[in-house]
Amino acid sequence: MPGLSKIYLDTFCEVYDLLKPWSAGEFWNFAEVEVEHAGVYLLGRDQFNKNLHKIRSIATEGNSFIILSNPFEGSETIKTHCELAGVDELVRQGRIWIIGGGDMDSDYPCLTYETFLTKVFNFAENIAAGFRAEEIYAHAHKPYKFLCLNGRSRPHRVQLLNELENRNLLDSALWTNLDNHLRPIKLLPTHYEVERYTRKIIPETRFVKYQLFNNEWGDGIVKPEPYIDTYFSLVTETVFDYPYSFRTEKIWKPIAIAHPWIAVANRGFYRDMHNLGFQTYSHVIDESFDLIDDNQDRLARIVEIVQDLCQQDLAEFLKECYTVSKYNQQHLALLAPKIQSEFPDRFFKFLTHNINERSRV
Secondary structure (H helix, E strand, C coil): CCCCCCEEEECCCCCHHHHHHHEEEEECCHHHCCCCCCCEEEECHHHHHHCHHHHHHHHHHCCCEEEEEECCCCCHHHHHHHHHCCCHHHHHCCCEEEEECECCCCCCCEEECCHHHHHCCCCHHHHHHHCCHHHHHHCCCCCCCEEECCCCCCHHHHHHHHHHHHCCCHHHEEECECECCCCCCECCCHHHCCCCCCCCCCCCCCECHHHHCCCCCHHHCCCHHHHHCCCEEEEECCCCCCCCCECCHHHHHHHHCCCCEEEECCCCHHHHHHHCCCCCCCCCCCCHHHHCCCHHHHHHHHHHHHHHHHCCCHHHHHHHHHHHHHHHHHHHHHHHHHHHHHHHHHHHHHHHHHHHHHHHC
């Protein structure tokens, strides 16, 4: 533990279990906490939002240290949250630090924790699904060409679905849209849904994901059949316009079951996947779109690639993807526990660095 600093954990700070052995104390109501000089306080998003006045005061005085710990969000979402909370300038000044799920601007003191990567194997269903990966490659003739799962109505997802529909590509796809803000609700056929959930959808509800998964994080579960019955996944990640990667369950699910994928994501997403040790499919797909700066041009190129791919012999394409897909599946299984075990050491290095930086100001 750096210097004399003690860390105190909000029990809902999302890294509580990882740092609990080094904690000097815990809390669930920061309003009642008497802040110690030089103490380090990790707050989850809920307690952070409820105590903004206290947090701004502590950060401004600079006698103790505040960390917003919210790795279930990342990149663009956390930046927007800090702006709306009125703490963006305090973050940029290094007076509030971040533990997030995605990469961020260099002037944001942020420690990235790949929480979705580590949680993908927390479900027994996902472990079982991984053993069925060979079924994807054993069936050359499939009822659908690709899988495209969409939850919240984000602009790049709506535009993508519109473009695919205009080219009649959705007719041969297995796809969803769980938000009727700009497009009608589209669910999977019942036999493709996760068994532990029952369908209870109120038609006029705008966003049906919480009903579909009974207010649980059901979108993290891999149901094998949609992957077995398609040749590749078209993954619409959360971040597209913001130039920093945020990798969620959306990319890890197809990797966990060794399904080929194309990512609709921010510029440099493929580069960042390579940096994590994953391979991609450049031997069968032109992945140069990953470095297209203009977001509209990048999206248009992805649509062209999907269209070209759907006109090819997808059984042969699938065969060519096998080695990369199996490598990625195995790499994911090894990387998840490694990231968890290394987090405390990374956290304390991050903490030491930022405390030292603060002392120089």
